[in-house]
Amino acid sequence: MDECEEYKEFYKEILNDQVEASKDCNEKEFIYFFTSRPKxxxxxxxxxxxxxxxxxxxxxxxxxxxxxxxxxxxxxxxxxxxxxxxxxxxxxxxxxxxxxxxxxxxxxxxxYNVELGLESEVHYIGKTKDPVSRTMTREHRGYSDMLYYLLHLKEKRDIFLNVLIFKVSVISPPHNSIGIFSTNSVLDHIPKELEIFVIEYCLIYYFKSSIQKGDMDTSWSKFVNYFRDFQKEGINALYFKLEMKESTEYNNLGTPNLAAKKSHYFSWQLNENGLQMERFYESKDLDEEVFKDFFV
Structure with a gap:
């Protein structure tokens, strides 16, 4: 076994360990990104x-x-x-x-956090319970579409797989001076299948990768309907903090439609004008919006 295959097996073991750990933590699903940056x-x-x-x-x-x-x-x-x-x-x-x-x-x-001034482009976003079998084979359509896209670029690029777990919290504004802040896994306020679908779509429509444009064109109505289901549960907005544990330039994520950043803060809300997305410059800006009704 050469070094590349040896490390591929090593990474498979790491992902499988994460899958087992997530089963012990309310059976979370994984969100994954296919990204690339200059070779x-x-x-x-x-x-x-x-x-x-x-x-x-x-x-x-x-x-x-x-x-x-x-x-x-x-x-x-x-x-x-x-x-x-x-x-x-x-x-x-x-x-x-x-x-x-x-x-x-x-x-x-x-x-060792070596900064070369490079950015990573997000090409494909998906969800899975099994990141090893789903993402680490070349039969994946998103992976194939990404290879075709990169093949036609003048710039040579390396490909990366980012596997993420999101912590979902439910925040209820104060009623009679009492506010509620809890993880969804504790309250089970939102069905897990609906939760992961909405997270996936929120990220896809936020980054707007050119590779997934076809999916976005056909799935917008489904995305809106998911939000209507959320409103039936009393949820009017979703706020995202996409922050990585390590602040390296490998996590400097963006697309041609979105400036690359190491952290992303945004929200989705369904109102009389339809489903709207808002970006926030910093974490504190998002926090001010989320908790504004707590300090009236």
Whole structure:
């Protein structure tokens, strides 16, 4: 088994572990994004340099097959390494003959938050209970559509799979000075199937990926009907905070229709003007809107 296949199996194990963990937490479904960003590889034509400071190394990268970039990384973990071995996609630190650690290039850059000024484009958004069997095969229509789209770009890009779990909360404005704030999994206020469908559609219509335009054209009425079902449950608006645990540029997500950001704040509301979306610049702006009736 080569390094790529070995790490593919490793990531499958991680996703399967997350699936099992979610079953113990109210059987959450997963939202997943297929994304891409400019291709990055290690530059094998230039030598790695060791800095004067302990653990400091200088690495050479090639972006989009042409742009060369040097980055320095300083970490105490590497102070005892004896040798560094690289190929285009992997970097290995050898500590002695039998002890080594190998990183795929993107995991390495992600973990050590190496900023290259790159953005990730969201191509496809979907939902699944089983992210391994659903997303990690090339039979997926969204994956095939993305490959076709990328094939016709001049820029070479790497493809990524982002698997997310959303925490859904229900907020009720004060009645007789009492407000309610609780997770939906506790109240079971919204059926789980309806919950995940609405989250998926809210994200699809927020990012508006060109690959999913056909689906959006045919599914808008279904999206509106989901919101009408929500209104029957007394829910008039949905507010989203799309925030990643790690603030790296790999989470700098956008589309040609939406500026890339590391965090996204927005809402959907069905009113007399139809189903409307509103963007918020910061988390506090969204909070002010959500809790405005709590402080009347």
């Amino acid at each position: 990055v590889r290690f530059d094998l034509s230039r030598k790695i340099k060791i800095g004067k400071n302990i653990g400091e190394i200088f690495l050479n990268l090639i972006i989009n097959c042409s742009e060369k970039r040097k980055v320095n990384i300083d970490h105490d973990y590497w102070r005892d390494f004896k040798k560094i071995i690289i190929n285009e996609k992997f970097i290995t630190f050898k500590f002695d003959e039998d002890v080594k650690i190998t990183w795929p290039i993107h995991v390495f850059l992600y973990e």
